[in-house]
Amino acid sequence: MLEQIPSPCYVLEEQKLLSNLQTLDYVQVQSGAKILVALKGFAFWRSFELLKPYLYGSTASGLYEAKLGYETLGGRESGKEVCVFSPAYKEEEMRELVKIATHIIFNSFSQWQRFKGIIEKANETLIKEGKTPIEVGLRLNPLYSEVSPMIYNPCSPKSRLGIIPSEFEKGVREYGLEGISGLHFHTHCEQDSDVLERTLGHIKAHFESYLSKMKWINLGGGHHITREGYNLPLLISLLKDFRANYRVEVFLEPGEAVGWQCGFLIAEVVDVVQNEGSVAILDVSASAHMPDCLEMPYRPKVTKLSNGVLEEDCGENIAPYTYRLGGNTCLSGDIIGDYSFHTPLKVGDKILFDDMIHYTIVKNTTFNGVPLPSLGVIKQNGDFELLKTFDYSHYKERNG
Template sequence: MSHSQLQTPYFMIDEAKLIQNLETAKKLKELSGVKLVLALKCFSTWGVFDIIKPYLDGTTSSGPYEVKLGHETFGGETHAYSVGYTEQDVLEVADIADKLIFNSQSQLAYYRHLVEGKASLGLRLNPGVSVAGQDLANPARKYSRLGVQAAHIDAQVFDALDGVMFHMNCENKSADSFVALLDSISEQFGQYLDKMQWVSLGGGVFFTWPGYELEKLAAALKAFAEKHGVQLYLEPGEAIITKTTDLVVTVVDIVENEKKTAIVDSATEAHRLDTLIYDEPASILEATDGAPHHYVIGSCSCLAGDQFCETQFSEPLKIGQRLHILDSAGYTMVKLNWFNGIKMPSIYCQRSSGEVVKLNEFGYADFKRSLSQWSV
């Protein structure tokens, strides 16, 4: 099946690019002794988990359905975390989770009796420091609800805990800044960490970014683990799938109102939501910076500000032309929605052999069923 035969919009995951990232992850594990669990909140397309499994140690989750998915489709270690569990949530995941991490001391007190003897108990701590490009994604932002601050800790809870989790990075591409965060954590929480069996340092560490100082990161992780006598975990999401996937779309119209807008058969609101939420323009494979033909790449939704980017092309765009929206794996397929009844993208994987494998497709029946299954 050739790409030209596929109906847009669709996601195309490139196995060779995915393996390139995974080989970097493997090297980090070998150098540092850290274990890596895939953050399903970023990427949950389980049809490619067989490619990822040999390289990582398991999955980590932010909600009960992710816990079940990781347990059923990935295996290895299954880490369960939620900002706010219900009792039913805890009952559902305690038997299948290897580690169950609570967000607060109050949730720990309410539900620990449901977990003891089943999963390893953990608590999220908030170090009050972070590296995050935008406040919306900053776990240590003012009034943060995420984890227990150092000043609020009841030291007695650590006597019956197995581990703790920190999450303090978002797309952190600097090993030096991460080392500084580790130093701060040791200074603030060292007396508690020394009692633990394991410590998760969360996700957002972009160790597959070009030029990242992997050896420096590995040395810092190894030293931290030895200092506190713990097994360290990282929870990579985007680091595993960055630059592996295109969202392929078709130009369906070109309109002009001072600027030319190429309308495509996709929408950021429905298919690439973080482009809209964080106001981070997408990149287009076919575009050329500084070229003479300037276009807004506009969505086909009715939301006025819904656009992928503004960019330039060497030649005028044409209706029916395909465009590849780059780096479209992270926080896309996990956030797909049916806004405006827009057709949802199919999902494919191109194997290293060149074979294209369909992982999922969606139709009108899926749209209809998502809204109601019965009438009054």
């Protein structure tokens, strides 16, 4: 079957996605928290029918993600949440968001004051129609995060994300908190629950007097809940205690934990060249198709498919045949990494990059006119289905 999948192609494995969802639902049932899928990390919407029975809705970073979540997972009419946070909104975006959002979170008091009237007017209409009004929240910065590298740290010095404690106190004195029903904290990235435990200490140190005044607290994403070895009992205990102590509803909004280890990117070896070692040039790009390999940096696990035989990589310079896997763009640093195998790579061999469903499709580009990978799924019964392909028209439409 793998040899029949076109290259390049992102492939979702439904059974692995279901396993993640069942783990997330276990956390919900045991802790009482509500989990939303963060579309910034996982937006493979053709799989969202699988998400509906398990998750409470979606969380968006702006208008387009909010519309996608509303259209594919549902909104207040179907009992689902559409939670939106953006560092800054435009008026035309806000007028569209109030039609679909259940929660709107602001990054500053000034943005809240600017759009307060639009939300209040929308809520008047919703209440007249017997519908649940929009909840409003503020994102706060507790000045503590263990995220590394710094490019991913939302609490880095001079961060633009979240209201720092001193500015929050000034805002409360000037505007009060009438109309604010929730607070939002996002300080994690691929981290375990012990980090949440330490972070909660900083949240309480700066904002504890306000927590019990809220209806809900959103503890953001970056909780690596579905990773093997994650401390689920500690997470559940922390969430239960937090809900009980402050009598609030608690949201989590992971994206990566939803799509974690539930699919791969399949590529093809196009050429092998020599320059102080063997360099395999592929029909995929780190820069265009898996940018976390350069940003994080991140070294994905690789499996080689040659003549119907699968072989996992042995690491760097361990097995007899070592190759630098590179992309097909002009960027000299378009390098995925060095990998070694017990058998040689040849043109036409397939390369499977593991764990490539989250933070790939949502971030890919057509840099250099490189084609976007197709989208496919391995169904629960083991069959492969090709969902979408991309051609020249997609590149042209994105450039004018």
